Amino acid sequence: MRPFGGARILLGVSGGIAAYKAGWVARLLAAAGAEVDVVMTRAATQFITPLTFEALTGRAVHTDIFSPGHALDHIHLAREADIVVVAPATADFLARAAHGRADDLLAACLLATTSPVILFPAMNDAMWAHPQTQRNATHLRDSGYTLVEPDVGALAAGEGSGPGRLPEPETIVAHVGRALEDASLRGRTVVVTAGPTREPVDPVRFLSNRSSGKMGVAIASAAWRRGANVVLIAGPLEVPDPVGPSIVRVETTEQMAGAVRQALPGADALVMAAAPADFRAAEPAAGKIKKSGGPASIALAATTDILACTVRHRPPGLVTVGFALETDHLIHSARAKLADKQLDFIVANSAREPDAGFGADTNRVTILGADGSSDALPVMSKTALADQILDRVEALLRAR
Numbered sequence: 001m002r003p004f005g006g007a008r009i010l011l012g013v014s015g016g017i018a019a020y021k022a023g024w025v026a027r028l029l030a031a032a033g034a035e036v037d038v039v040m041t042r043a044a045t046q047f048i049t050p051l052t053f054e055a056l057t058g059r060a061v062h063t064d065i066f067s068p069g070h071a072l073d074h075i076h077l078a079r080e081a082d083i084v085v086v087a088p089a090t091a092d093f094l095a096r097a098a099h100g101r102a103d104d105l106l107a108a109c110l111l112a113t114t115s116p117v118i119l120f121p122a123m124n125d126a127m128w129a130h131p132q133t134q135r136n137a138t139h140l141r142d143s144g145y146t147l148v149e150p151d152v153g154a155l156a157a158g159e160g161s162g163p164g165r166l167p168e169p170e171t172i173v174a175h176v177g178r179a180l181e182d183a184s185l186r187g188r189t190v191v192v193t194a195g196p197t198r199e200p201v202d203p204v205r206f207l208s209n210r211s212s213g214k215m216g217v218a219i220a221s222a223a224w225r226r227g228a229n230v231v232l233i234a235g236p237l238e239v240p241d242p243v244g245p246s247i248v249r250v251e252t253t254e255q256m257a258g259a260v261r262q263a264l265p266g267a268d269a270l271v272m273a274a275a276p277a278d279f280r281a282a283e284p285a286a287g288k289i290k291k292s293g294g295p296a297s298i299a300l301a302a303t304t305d306i307l308a309c310t311v312r313h314r315p316p317g318l319v320t321v322g323f324a325l326e327t328d329h330l331i332h333s334a335r336a337k338l339a340d341k342q343l344d345f346i347v348a349n350s351a352r353e354p355d356a357g358f359g360a361d362t363n364r365v366t367i368l369g370a371d372g373s374s375d376a377l378p379v380m381s382k383t384a385l386a387d388q389i390l391d392r393v394e395a396l397l398r399a400r
């Protein structure tokens with residue numbers, strides 16, 4: 001894991017209207033502890049001033065390849081950077097970069113660096129869709145650069161909406177963080193489930209539980225930061241969607257079971273952090289149940305046990321992880337689930353702990369392995385626990 005602290009980041013800004021967002025990117029990166037060297041194209045200075053970046057980063061801003069006394073700036077900046085980020089990358093900048101031009105400081109830095117380069121294209125939707133731009137984008141990807149697709153959304157005033165928008169600064173920073181971390185799960189596909197499911201009783205009511213989705217989202221985010229392709233299968237979440245994973249939304253346990261089964265071919269790991277509802281109304285009412293008939297009793301039926309029913313569909317070598325939330329006999333019950341559901345390990349936590357379980361930001365768990373191991377971990381944030389879980393997933397994957 002590589003945090004932002006101490007990282008040298010070369011933030012390139014080319015000249016499009018989205019350049020105003022680059023100020024916030026610089027601010028977030030600097031606040032996270034990175035040393036941010038901003039390099040602007042001449043056109044970028046028409047949209048936002050070097051002084052803005054200087055104030056936000058506390059460092060000199062570079063704009064000119066030909067300024068006396070700074071002849072070797074591009075070599076030094078490019079060599080010292082742990083990563084080069086260009087946000088926004090305009091159509092013109094992409095064209096120049098794709099041709100290996102070095103006619104301004106930023107383009108020259110791209111050629112002179114041996115560090116990873118991430119480009120965030122942003123432009124009018126027609127310019128982005130143009131075959132010339134798409135060819136340049138493909139060529140840049142083939143040259144080893146990472147290009148993050150622009151968002152779909154509102155473009156410059158009066159230009160409507162479409163693909164071409166610069167992602168939000170927080171999203172850009174998440175991608176930079178991912179590129180700075182060890183890509184220990186690169187090439188792996190991790191399927192994570194999160195949140196509760198909802199079982200309809202009638203068109204306006206449902207059966208569910210208190211799961212917030214925090215744990216599953218923390219695991220999905222951490223796996224994505226480690227370079228994995230992540231499929232997050234999510235019931236209704238109380239937390240914002242994570243940046244990175246592709247998200248499949250489901251409502252019922254049956255839908256979650258279907259989505260998991262569909263995601264399994266080609267997967268390397270399945271982490272079932274969701275709390276699927278165990279019961280559904282045996283016969284959901286077609287119309288709203290009225291109170292005038294007196295209290296209704298609802299006949300329940302069991303839902304599918306997703307982990308149990310995936311056993312036949314698990315690709316060979318899949319690392320399978322479950323959770324167990326118990327009020328009583330924690331270790332005994334969790335061990336039984338570990339065996340019944342044929343898991344590699346299970347994360348057991350007690351619903352009676354004050355700083356653990358549904359909705360909390362922290363968790364206190366014991367990890368029980370199929371090899372008989374038992375690891376009681378101290379209270380930690382769900383983010384830290386996500387890393388503990390993924391360290392174990394990685395160790396198992398390495399051993400297979």
Ligand code: CTP
Nearest residue numbers: 272273274276278304305306307322323324325
């Ligand atoms: N799980 C599942 N399908 C369900 C219910 C749970 O795959 N229908 C998964 C959960 O995601 C978790 C593990 O099974 O990883 C254990 O869930 P838990 O609710 O603790 O256990 P249950 O099997 O539902 O047993 P019980 O509710 O009786 O404790």
